[in-house]
Amino acid sequence: MIPISFKDEEAVSRLYHLLLNIKPKQKNKQKYLAKIKAINKWCCNNISIRGKKYSFSDIIRADYDELIEIAHVYDSGYKIPKKYKEFIINTLYKYRFPREVFVEELQVTVCPYCNRNFVNSTNKRTMCDLDHFFDKDTYPILAVSFYNLVPVCHACNHAKGSKKISYSPHNKKYNTDDLLSFDFYISGVYFLYDKRQIGIEIDYSSIFKGNIKKLKLKEVYQIHSDIIQECIKKAIVFNPDYLKYLYNTYDGLFESEEELYRIVFGNYLEESSYGNRPLSKLTKDILGNLILDSYGFDI
Numbered sequence: 001m002i003p004i005s006f007k008d009e010e011a012v013s014r015l016y017h018l019l020l021n022i023k024p025k026q027k028n029k030q031k032y033l034a035k036i037k038a039i040n041k042w043c044c045n046n047i048s049i050r051g052k053k054y055s056f057s058d059i060i061r062a063d064y065d066e067l068i069e070i071a072h073v074y075d076s077g078y079k080i081p082k083k084y085k086e087f088i089i090n091t092l093y094k095y096r097f098p099r100e101v102f103v104e105e106l107q108v109t110v111c112p113y114c115n116r117n118f119v120n121s122t123n124k125r126t127m128c129d130l131d132h133f134f135d136k137d138t139y140p141i142l143a144v145s146f147y148n149l150v151p152v153c154h155a156c157n158h159a160k161g162s163k164k165i166s167y168s169p170h171n172k173k174y175n176t177d178d179l180l181s182f183d184f185y186i187s188g189v190y191f192l193y194d195k196r197q198i199g200i201e202i203d204y205s206s207i208f209k210g211n212i213k214k215l216k217l218k219e220v221y222q223i224h225s226d227i228i229q230e231c232i233k234k235a236i237v238f239n240p241d242y243l244k245y246l247y248n249t250y251d252g253l254f255e256s257e258e259e260l261y262r263i264v265f266g267n268y269l270e271e272s273s274y275g276n277r278p279l280s281k282l283t284k285d286i287l288g289n290l291i292l293d294s295y296g297f298d299i
Contacts, residue, residue, distance in 0.1 A: 115274060
């Protein structure tokens with residue numbers, strides 16, 4: 001649900017160099033180069049879009065919109081020979097793909113699929129899974145395409161598996177707020193003390209339907225009813241007038257009213273920051289609705 005993007009225009013070039021660069025002491029250099037050349041040739045002979053022949057190198061660096069078209073052509077054409085498929089998956093992806101640098105270049109800290117769990121790197125290891133939006137068994141030529149890979153939490157990767165979902169975080173056509181919104185319902189009068197009396201609802205667009213169903217987001221979000229309960233209590237205590245009082249009383253302590261809001265409510269206001277903290281989208285929607293309904297104040 002959270003869009004992702006590389007931190008600058010040169011990121012893909014840096015990653016490409018790390019992936020295919022020949023190391024001085026690399027064994028079997030000639031065999032390695034011969035396979036890359038053969039795969040390039042196969043791609044050029046079989047993947048053509050509007051007159052442009054795509055080499056394997058082009059496919060690795062192709063953006064998301066191009067990948068959609070490449071996958072469609074691959075679906076309707078010949079499948080890459082098994083020996084090349086095994087080389088792409090078992091050599092390039094499993095052993096040569098620069099996972100840690102890839103995650104760093106995307107500046108991902110929270111799972112883009114669910115916005116629930118942190119995904120980060122530590123001690124030269126990625127603490128996340130790399131999901132193939134187009135699964136690598138069906139689309140081996142996309143197995144190391146940078147815009148096909150998404151750093152996600154293990155729960156989302158396990159739930160998705162090789163299934164197709166409808167929205168990729170690499171898709172630039174949609175913002176998070178276009179895809180879905182959160183709300184809640186109350187089933188009992190003691191909801192302020194019993195979180196079981198609070199349920200979470202997700203309203204989503206058709207483009208996000210596949211993600212909701214395949215990743216079981218409606219089900220997994222129900223465990224966060226305690227967060228909704230906290231939001232309700234915070235909205236009661238920290239009303240707009242009290243927030244303004246705190247901001248003015250501690251003049252100079254906060255960089256902005258938004259920082260005060262983040263400290264008090266534990267989340268971010270801006271959509272571009274949803275990926276910085278787990279459950280930011282959920283808490284932003286819930287608090288926004290509570291404060292608007294209660295005080296007529298739009299955050």
